[in-house]
Amino acid sequence: MEGSPAGNSSLFFQLKTLFREEAENIFHYIILPKHPRFGFNACMKVSVVMPVYNAEGTVLQALDCLRAQTYPSLEIVVVNDGSTDGTLELLRRQKEIVLLDHSHRGIAPALNDGLAAAQGEYIARMDADDLCHPERVELQASFLDTFTDMGIVGSKVKFGGDRKKQAGYAAHVDWINSLVDPNAIALNRFVESPFAHPSVMFRRELFERFGAYRDGPFPEDYELWLRWMANGVEAGKVDRELVTWNDPPDRLSRTDERYSIDAFYATKADYLFQWLEKNNPHHPNVIVWGAGRVTRKRVDILSSYGLRITHYVDLKKRKLNCGTPVIQPDEIPDPTTCFVLPMVGKRGARDKIRAFLTERGFVEGQHCIFAA
Structure with a gap:
């Protein structure tokens, strides 16, 4: 395709x-x-x-x-x-x-x-x-x-x-x-x-x-x-x-x-990568919101396609064995300089992330896209 x-x-x-x-x-x-x-x-x-x-x-x-x-x-x-x-x-x-x-x-x-x-x-x-x-x-x-x-x-x-x-x-x-x-x-x-x-x-x-x-x-x-x-x-x-x-x-x-x-x-990983390729102005770089083990395992599929995760976002300060830096929400750069891929599965958490990004000036489809 x-x-x-x-x-x-x-x-x-x-x-x-x-x-x-x-x-x-x-x-x-x-x-x-x-x-x-x-x-x-x-x-x-x-x-x-x-x-x-x-x-x-x-x-x-x-x-x-x-x-x-x-x-x-x-x-x-x-x-x-x-x-x-x-x-x-x-x-x-x-x-x-x-x-x-x-x-x-x-x-x-x-x-x-x-x-x-x-x-x-x-x-x-x-x-x-x-x-x-x-x-x-x-x-x-x-x-x-x-x-x-x-x-x-x-x-x-x-x-x-x-x-x-x-x-x-x-x-x-x-x-x-x-x-x-x-x-x-x-x-x-x-x-x-x-x-x-x-x-x-x-x-x-x-x-x-x-x-x-x-x-x-x-x-x-x-x-x-x-x-x-x-x-x-x-x-x-x-x-x-x-x-x-x-x-x-x-x-x-x-x-x-x-x-x-x-x-x-x-199923969705391939189509998500295609979408990012066409719509992320900073492709292949993304910031992934969610640093848990399950999220990182799924992100590995996207990485195998060529996606580059510059940072993970987590509410707690932590270090990952993969070496990718983890930042807290307040440390996310300006929306004109990055693209955020929230991959937190909990629906309540997703709503809070959406509200936070919207308040910071992020527009879905332009500066971020939600996945799970």
């Missing part, structure tokens, strides 16, 4: 094969929809792509939500990813869906199968264990119709779990919901993924121009947003809770190593 550092060692760029070949991509059967308002095989403006794996207890509710949408021109593409329970039998009895069935290969190949079959100008994502508001598709399609410079639109989401038992996930939902403005989404994309995957709708031209989902040891959705945004794609949100994002114990983001903290960082 243009802008990648020489000798790129990013994990996902080492993969020899990112997509399955046609021989592994054979659909067993397809049920073509007969839309009640448009007739058999009508041309749909919006296609919903929903991969399904062992979801017999929730998939019918998800389909009911889609059938209840106020938006008329809607195609529902369901990809059964080799379910071993009663999911396939349930889906075979459903009307007005496009049903694709293949052996179990994982979510990225299933999503790409759905994209290949979808006819819509806009593609909406949906998971088989989530629910959506009746106006979800209408509002997001209207957003893309109105804001023609936007390629991706998400929405706020309702947390569908127990906030006390799943406090971390609930806090992540709150953080996602705090990012609505396109500028806030762009500036915070290196902290965590700014979208709940099943809340997103995007223009089909994006995967035709910049590629679809990549299959590897990383979160497929986050890599996709970072890659598209690195290519100049703008993203926004509808300022309403349009999806209930459930958090069952067997959700992939809880059980699969591709969604671990380390996998997220390995």
Whole structure:
């Protein structure tokens, strides 16, 4: 990819094969929809792509939500990813869906199968264990119709779990919901993924121009947003809770190593370096706020690309074995002479750092960028 550092060692760029070949991509059967308002095989403006794996207890509710949408021109593409329970039998009895069935290969190949079959100008994502508001598709399609410079639109989401038992996930939902403005989404994309995957709708031209989902040891959705945004794609949100994002114990983001903290960082590191290369006026020099062991371990990946850490910032005076000097916040130079990369993971601490830098005259995107 243009802008990648020489000798790129990013994990996902080492993969020899990112997509399955046609021989592994054979659909067993397809049920073509007969839309009640448009007739058999009508041309749909919006296609919903929903991969399904062992979801017999929730998939019918998800389909009911889609059938209840106020938006008329809607195609529902369901990809059964080799379910071993009663999911396939349930889906075979459903009307007005496009049903694709293949052996179990994982979510990225299933999503790409759905994209290949979808006819819509806009593609909406949906998971088989989530629910959506009746106006979800209408509002997001209207957003893309109105804001023609936007390629991706998400929405706020309702947390569908127990906030006390799943406090971390609930806090992540709150953080996602705090990012609505396109500028806030762009500036915070290196902290965590700014979208709940099943809340997103995007223009089909994006995967035709910049590629679809990549299959590897990383979160497929986050890599996709970072890659598209690195290519100049703008993203926004509808300022309403349009999806209930459930958090069952067997959700992939809880059980699969591709969604671990380390996998997220390995994914974002390459795109973060590309962004710094283009936007840091003092590149490759940066000041990293956060001198803990975990932060320094992650910064090592950026250093391997050629980033030079001139100082670490910490609240306490300390010496590091690496020899890089540690300064305290009040010792950070003038914003015109340096670039600061705050990498403190705690949300409360991040807010305090942002307030401190803002008061000192630092502007996000010009003098600093937050990551985690």
